Amino acid sequence: MINLQDIRDTARDMLAKGEVRAVIGYRRGSRGMLAEPAFITDPAQADELVWDPTCFHNLSLYLVEDRKFLAHLRKTANAPIAIVAKGCDARSIVVLMQEHYFKREDVYIIGVSCEGSGVVDERKLAPRLNGIQATNAAFDGDDFVFTTAEGEKRIPACEVMADRCLECRNPFPKEHNLAFGEDKTGRKLAEPFAALTRFEAQGAGQRWDSWSRHFDRCIRCFACRSVCPMCYCDECVVDSITFPVTAETTADEKANRIKWIERSATRSENITYLMTRAMHLAGRCTDCGECERACPVNVPIRMLNNKMEREAREKFGFEPGASIGGPSLVATFLDTDPGDFIR
Amino acid sequence: MTKKRTGVFVCHCGTNIAATVDVAKVAKEMAGEDTVAFTQEYVYMCSEPGQESVVQAIKDNKLDSVVVTCCSPNLHEKTFRDNAKRAGINNFTCEIANIREQCSWVHNDKAKGTEKAIKISRSVVRRVNRNQPLDSIAVNVTRRAMVIGGGIAGIQAALDIANAGVEVVLVEKQATLGGRMLQLSETFPTLDCSQCVLSPKMVEVNRHPNIKLHTYSDVQELAGSVGNFRVKINKRPTFVDPDKCKICDHCTVVCPVVVPNEYELNLTARRAIYIPYAQAIPASFTLDEEACLGLNPIVCGKCKDVCEPDAINYDMRPETVTEDVGAIVVATGFDLYDQANMPELGGGQIEDVLDGLQFERLCSASGATKGHVLRPSDHTEPKNVVFIQCVGSRDPAKHCAYCSKICCMYTAKHAQLYKHHVPDGRAYVFYIDIRSGGKGYEEFVQRTMEDDDTLYLRGRVSKLYRHNGKVRVMGTDTLTGQNVEIDADMVVLALAMVPSKGTAEIAKTLKVGRDNDGFMAEAHPKLKPVESVTGGIFLAGAAQAPKDIPETVAQAGAAAAKVIALLSQTTLNRPPLIAKVRRSHCTGCGMCVEACPFIAIRLEGGKAVVNEALCEGCGSCSATCLRAAIDVKNVTQLQIHEMIEACLA
Amino acid sequence: MSEQQPYEPRIVAFLCKWCSSAGSDLAGVSRIQYPANATPITIPCTGAVSPMYILSAFNKGADGVLVSGCHIGDCHYIEGNYLARRKMHLTMELLKFIGVEQNRFRMSWVSAAEGAKFAQVVTDFVNDLRPLGPQDKLKKAVRT
Numbered sequence A: 001m002i003n004l005q006d007i008r009d010t011a012r013d014m015l016a017k018g019e020v021r022a023v024i025g026y027r028r029g030s031r032g033m034l035a036e037p038a039f040i041t042d043p044a045q046a047d048e049l050v051w052d053p054t055c056f057h058n059l060s061l062y063l064v065e066d067r068k069f070l071a072h073l074r075k076t077a078n079a080p081i082a083i084v085a086k087g088c089d090a091r092s093i094v095v096l097m098q099e100h101y102f103k104r105e106d107v108y109i110i111g112v113s114c115e116g117s118g119v120v121d122e123r124k125l126a127p128r129l130n131g132i133q134a135t136n137a138a139f140d141g142d143d144f145v146f147t148t149a150e151g152e153k154r155i156p157a158c159e160v161m162a163d164r165c166l167e168c169r170n171p172f173p174k175e176h177n178l179a180f181g182e183d184k185t186g187r188k189l190a191e192p193f194a195a196l197t198r199f200e201a202q203g204a205g206q207r208w209d210s211w212s213r214h215f216d217r218c219i220r221c222f223a224c225r226s227v228c229p230m231c232y233c234d235e236c237v238v239d240s241i242t243f244p245v246t247a248e249t250t251a252d253e254k255a256n257r258i259k260w261i262e263r264s265a266t267r268s269e270n271i272t273y274l275m276t277r278a279m280h281l282a283g284r285c286t287d288c289g290e291c292e293r294a295c296p297v298n299v300p301i302r303m304l305n306n307k308m309e310r311e312a313r314e315k316f317g318f319e320p321g322a323s324i325g326g327p328s329l330v331a332t333f334l335d336t337d338p339g340d341f342i343r
Numbered sequence B: 001m002t003k004k005r006t007g008v009f010v011c012h013c014g015t016n017i018a019a020t021v022d023v024a025k026v027a028k029e030m031a032g033e034d035t036v037a038f039t040q041e042y043v044y045m046c047s048e049p050g051q052e053s054v055v056q057a058i059k060d061n062k063l064d065s066v067v068v069t070c071c072s073p074n075l076h077e078k079t080f081r082d083n084a085k086r087a088g089i090n091n092f093t094c095e096i097a098n099i100r101e102q103c104s105w106v107h108n109d110k111a112k113g114t115e116k117a118i119k120i121s122r123s124v125v126r127r128v129n130r131n132q133p134l135d136s137i138a139v140n141v142t143r144r145a146m147v148i149g150g151g152i153a154g155i156q157a158a159l160d161i162a163n164a165g166v167e168v169v170l171v172e173k174q175a176t177l178g179g180r181m182l183q184l185s186e187t188f189p190t191l192d193c194s195q196c197v198l199s200p201k202m203v204e205v206n207r208h209p210n211i212k213l214h215t216y217s218d219v220q221e222l223a224g225s226v227g228n229f230r231v232k233i234n235k236r237p238t239f240v241d242p243d244k245c246k247i248c249d250h251c252t253v254v255c256p257v258v259v260p261n262e263y264e265l266n267l268t269a270r271r272a273i274y275i276p277y278a279q280a281i282p283a284s285f286t287l288d289e290e291a292c293l294g295l296n297p298i299v300c301g302k303c304k305d306v307c308e309p310d311a312i313n314y315d316m317r318p319e320t321v322t323e324d325v326g327a328i329v330v331a332t333g334f335d336l337y338d339q340a341n342m343p344e345l346g347g348g349q350i351e352d353v354l355d356g357l358q359f360e361r362l363c364s365a366s367g368a369t370k371g372h373v374l375r376p377s378d379h380t381e382p383k384n385v386v387f388i389q390c391v392g393s394r395d396p397a398k399h400c401a402y403c404s405k406i407c408c409m410y411t412a413k414h415a416q417l418y419k420h421h422v423p424d425g426r427a428y429v430f431y432i433d434i435r436s437g438g439k440g441y442e443e444f445v446q447r448t449m450e451d452d453d454t455l456y457l458r459g460r461v462s463k464l465y466r467h468n469g470k471v472r473v474m475g476t477d478t479l480t481g482q483n484v485e486i487d488a489d490m491v492v493l494a495l496a497m498v499p500s501k502g503t504a505e506i507a508k509t510l511k512v513g514r515d516n517d518g519f520m521a522e523a524h525p526k527l528k529p530v531e532s533v534t535g536g537i538f539l540a541g542a543a544q545a546p547k548d549i550p551e552t553v554a555q556a557g558a559a560a561a562k563v564i565a566l567l568s569q570t571t572l573n574r575p576p577l578i579a580k581v582r583r584s585h586c587t588g589c590g591m592c593v594e595a596c597p598f599i600a601i602r603l604e605g606g607k608a609v610v611n612e613a614l615c616e617g618c619g620s621c622s623a624t625c626l627r628a629a630i631d632v633k634n635v636t637q638l639q640i641h642e643m644i645e646a647c648l649a
Numbered sequence C: 001m002s003e004q005q006p007y008e009p010r011i012v013a014f015l016c017k018w019c020s021s022a023g024s025d026l027a028g029v030s031r032i033q034y035p036a037n038a039t040p041i042t043i044p045c046t047g048a049v050s051p052m053y054i055l056s057a058f059n060k061g062a063d064g065v066l067v068s069g070c071h072i073g074d075c076h077y078i079e080g081n082y083l084a085r086r087k088m089h090l091t092m093e094l095l096k097f098i099g100v101e102q103n104r105f106r107m108s109w110v111s112a113a114e115g116a117k118f119a120q121v122v123t124d125f126v127n128d129l130r131p132l133g134p135q136d137k138l139k140k141a142v143r144t
């Protein structure tokens, strides 16, 4: 069990000593019980930090934002930045470092282990609370405890936990400077890829029936991309509107942009976008589940990424975010890669 | 970007194209393309008048790009690019649309053929729209060569190159030059002494002012490409200074460690400090680090104590040497197929069942038995010897599918040698058929049968086992259809030749391909038999396929000639179709760096940078980059995008 | 275009210039007949095929996409086809996953010496595509 005070003390201490220029963590939000990302620079704010089952955001996104902002200001950081990271978040940070987005010494990782638990899935929780507003959520052993106007409500964690947490085998942030909580690597609350396996058991026709409905629903708001720490590209290949024009952009580069898809949110274009994104996340997505959570129209995006993750693991023995010096999935190969699909 | 003025030249190729493609329609459709300023059809575009008309049309119509819709670019891309140049425009703005091999010759429905020809042509027109004028890249050539492997192949290649005045670096894995040939006793078809012809060459290599020798060394890493390779070599320590060693042999007398002697194919033993053969080059002892009690005077130190010239140095460490060369010859040779794969023939566990090389050592005057054929188990003279051919060869189901080519000949030789050593002995040869193509080879085999009275039995041997101090040979004679049982004193297996141990690794390091059997692959089976698929790397000897000494020497000479020709140029022209980074899109993720098979990309200041001398233009980087931030010039993602569109319009 | 025209699958074929493109040349030289449905785009190596090309071809209305290169071990660039094998595997699995018929994407190894094989690969592909009918899952809706 993690003692929240330890996280707060660490943050306060490091800020006070000037060892880090900011701490990215979670604080209680304005929306009921939910936590929200917090960017703390003042030691006095350290006591605002929280750690509870609603800390679902992958904060590594803000490391990306931070770097982009510094680049925009043409500044270099004078001290590292500290970040509170769960198992999946820490793996994202590893991938970002693998891709040289920042250096190891630029980031101070305060790891938090999800231990035998995980974060809550609001969609699972809502019916259980029956419309009652909760003001606080807390871990308690195998349960989540919610404080509501009608008193405390205790629910077995597994019943309202996010699928990805149930399936997660690596709840401990292996890459860290300091870690809180027990290392329960290898725990198994549910079979990995369980939801995916269920879905895949259907025939191609049925799969298309569901996916075509999902693709039709997508409004191409790009929330999934915006919330994804791996989608840090300045220009997304399938969305040329984000094209960065900098001092060194040549006329040639401006003229030679490829319009792979149209901007209209029609099915074919949505598919091409979402499939491209899944391909781009293959071997990089660490299953933080944020894209799916952010989607306003419930497109089960995680399943696409999950599919790639499973292929990578089963066919290529690949684990995303395993180590900073590790290989990247699509830039490497093994002699044993399957080739029986090739004629 | 100003709009291109492209000329499209549609060839009829007599009726080769015109019969199944409506050429007029192709020309008309292309004329409708936005950037096409001129179209023309002609019956033979590659003929003299055809070519002239292209040149004229480019000049007259101020064209800046050309598409010729005709046969495969392998045939006339160069022709028409040269014409473009002649007409005063850049040759890389000319592209070929292949509407013959890929269209008219393979379809007979004219409507469909025409439709496809239009799609192909249109996609190439769209590609040319965005072609950049490019210049070939000239790179300086390093006038130095490397030979890997110091068997007869490597020795011959090194000498030939060095004698042409080019410096050669020869890298040999073992403690001595010589390879397998140094282990042979006498060689077919003349029965001249192997060492007597080889040793002078080894000495010549050692003394040659143009040859730098690295023995006991491995190639570790290769960077660069044709004309400019950089090779990292790991020199293992021998713990003996070759310049000081007097080969007095005092050290082996005192060394307490005894291990099997691999140079004698484990027929005898050697000490931890040893010299492979009396003729070894470099002429120096080697201390086997693994066998030695500890490289430590406190533990043993006996050899160091007795070494008068103080040549022994326990503190020697592996050394990494970097050599820059312009061309490489790979001559890493062969090994014999592992007997362990054949339990029915004893699996290597029966003492008096030998392989061919072991038998060579028994016959050799410098071998363990000083040239007396004695069987290993009891050192008696074998009176009955069975030779078995094709062991492991020509057996696609269980072993190697190919013929090892030389076993018929060396088995005949072995039978002769045996009879010369033991005139009253009996020699049997089991064979499938005799392949004795080669000058004087058939006559040699006939002599074995007739003059040396060897009994040739046609058939396979199914089983070998120990029986009353002998080896029971169970076989069949397929000519008489009878089972044959021989109690032999000794059996010699003509095992298949396989690529030498480590071939897979060295092939990977050098990035040269291997064939299905694991030998180094030549670039073309008929027309490029000594070239590897990688420019500037050549092959010689048994590393490429099983072969005997004359063939090995011939191939080594050929490889040397190729190297000399290559290195006689001061600069090489490389095609300019290489990768280019769009810096504004590159995030410096390094995935292209990881993907590039030629180590041609590095990150600098957070962006990918392509080394133009190393890039081969394969496009692996481009397909890997998530952001389309790196492209191969004139085959950019944007171009492919527009070609796809044209194919589906 | 008249409506009565029977359905003809439209294939985009990415051919490696060192082997499959040369193999298709050999099919031509040998006059081996095969259906005219595949339009070739010659690329330096299968390793240069971005998954984007596959998705884009379907998006632009291809009924099938073929990627063909050198046999494993024979890549002119040594490793390109190994990289392609992995990328194309992932692309194919993703397409299958959302319910695109498996037979719409095909990869083959065809060497410069395998003219007959090239013709066979295209013939088989066209035959496998016919029963599937036009591909409209990823195809851009045409503005009318």
Ligand SMILES: Cc1cc2nc3c(=O)[nH]c(=O)nc-3n(C[C@H](O)[C@H](O)[C@H](O)COP(=O)(O)OP(=O)(O)OC[C@H]3O[C@@H](n4cnc5c(N)ncnc54)[C@H](O)[C@@H]3O)c2cc1C
Pocket: B148, B149, B150, B151, B152, B153, B154, B171, B172, B173, B174, B177, B178, B179, B180, B181, B184, B186, B187, B188, B189, B217, B218, B219, B331, B332, B333, B334, B335, B356, B357, B360, B406, B410, B413, B500, B501, B502, B506, B540, B541, B542, B543, B547, B548, B549, B550, B552
């Ligand atoms: C039993 C037997 C009898 C034979 N009798 C005859 C005969 O009578 N007449 C005849 O013409 N032919 C004969 N041959 C064939 C002859 O041995 C070969 O043709 C010849 O040895 C081939 O020479 P090579 O240099 O290609 O290979 P090898 O002799 O195998 O030499 C290869 C060399 O490369 C070195 N090497 C290997 N890998 C590396 C590496 N990674 N780095 C550095 N160095 C490396 C090895 O240590 C070795 O020194 C016989 C063969 C056998 C097996």
Ligand code: SF4
Pocket: A217, A218, A219, A220, A221, A222, A223, A224, A225, A291, A294, A295, A296, A297, A298, A299, A301
């Ligand atoms: S999948 Fe959802 S979040 Fe992503 S663009 Fe579409 S609607 Fe937006």
Ligand code: SF4
Pocket: A225, A230, A231, A232, A233, A235, A236, A237, A238, A276, A277, A280, A281, B626, B627
């Ligand atoms: S989808 Fe791909 S290109 Fe777009 S932002 Fe994400 S990683 Fe970058």
Ligand code: SF4
Pocket: B581, B585, B586, B587, B588, B589, B590, B591, B592, B593, B607, B608, B624, B625, B626, B627, B628, B629, B630
């Ligand atoms: S893969 Fe693309 S973004 Fe990454 S370093 Fe290479 S060119 Fe830059």
Ligand code: SF4
Pocket: B578, B579, B595, B596, B597, B598, B599, B600, B601, B610, B614, B615, B616, B617, B618, B619, B620, B621, B622, B632
């Ligand atoms: S095209 Fe790209 S991957 Fe290929 S050699 Fe050049 S830089 Fe390397």
